[in-house]
Amino acid sequence: MEYLVNEAVEDYAFLNTSEEPPLLTELISATNETMGWPQKLSGRLVGRTLKMLSAIHQPKRALEIGMFTGYSALSIAEGMPADGKLICCETNPRAIEFAKTFFERSEHGNKIDVIFGKALDTLETIDGPLDFTFIDADKRSYLDYYLKVKELTRPGGLIILDNVLWSGKVLQPESEIDDTLVETNRLIADDPDMENVFLTVRDGLNIVRKIR
Numbered sequence: 660m661e662y663l664v665n666e667a668v669e670d671y672a673f674l675n676t677s678e679e680p681p682l683l684t685e686l687i688s689a690t691n692e693t694m695g696w697p698q699k700l701s702g703r704l705v706g707r708t709l710k711m712l713s714a715i716h717q718p719k720r721a722l723e724i725g726m727f728t729g730y731s732a733l734s735i736a737e738g739m740p741a742d743g744k745l746i747c748c749e750t751n752p753r754a755i756e757f758a759k760t761f762f763e764r765s766e767h768g769n770k771i772d773v774i775f776g777k778a779l780d781t782l783e784t785i786d787g788p789l790d791f792t793f794i795d796a797d798k799r800s801y802l803d804y805y806l807k808v809k810e811l812t813r814p815g816g817l818i819i820l821d822n823v824l825w826s827g828k829v830l831q832p833e834s835e836i837d838d839t840l841v842e843t844n845r846l847i848a849d850d851p852d853m854e855n856v857f858l859t860v861r862d863g864l865n866i867v868r869k870i871r
């Protein structure tokens with residue numbers, strides 16, 4: 660992934676952000692060693708942002724679309740209350756198996772339920788209302804994910820979308836996926852039911868709050 664913010668600035672922000680817990684640092688190393696595509700993992704800046712939002716918002720019912728090896732899931736769970744539940748959607752059985760070994764070792768792992776399968780199918784089986792959702796799976800379905808999650812979200816609930824800058828391709832869209840991200844970003848900004856802040860953290864993080 661290309662970084663859009665100047666590399667020195669990105670490094671400076673990284674160094675001046677709270678460290679993740681040691682188990683999550685270990686999860687990053689283990690992901691790098693054993694799984695392909697370590698760059699899929701959201702990393703410290705996005706992870707600590709999720710933990711911060713979750714700690715402030717105290718969601719009891721949360722959802723993650725695209726869990727991979729569980730870095731962002733554990734970051735969200737860390738901020739949730741003890742009786743909170745985070746449902747994670749994932750299609751990669753190897754990633755699920757890997758993530759579960761870390762959930763077992765975390766004091767927050769018991770808040771996480773993993774559902775294997777395509778998120779759009781899983782979304783049909785989930786009851787609302789949701790307090791907090793992180794969308795980070797295949798970009799082709801971003802608009803569908805957003806619209807379905809919006810329906811399930813309670814007023815005051817948060818929806819956070821990762822990779823909304825898509826390495827800058829949203830500025831000059833050339834593919835269907837680029838167009839989907841452009842359309843999703845525009846729809847959110849124009850939606851009178853929602854307020855949002857589009858952060859240029861890493862590959863772009865859109866924080867959306869349902870206001871009615």
Ligand SMILES: C[S@@+](CC[C@H](N)C(=O)[O-])C[C@H]1O[C@@H](n2cnc3c(N)ncnc32)[C@H](O)[C@@H]1O
Binds near residue numbers: 702729795796797
């Ligand atoms: C960018 S990674 C998620 C990274 C993770 N959120 C983190 O920050 O640590 C995207 C994940 O979405 C999963 N995925 C892709 N298509 C999916 C689908 N249709 N339903 C559920 N998960 C999907 C992939 O297997 C991959 O593990």
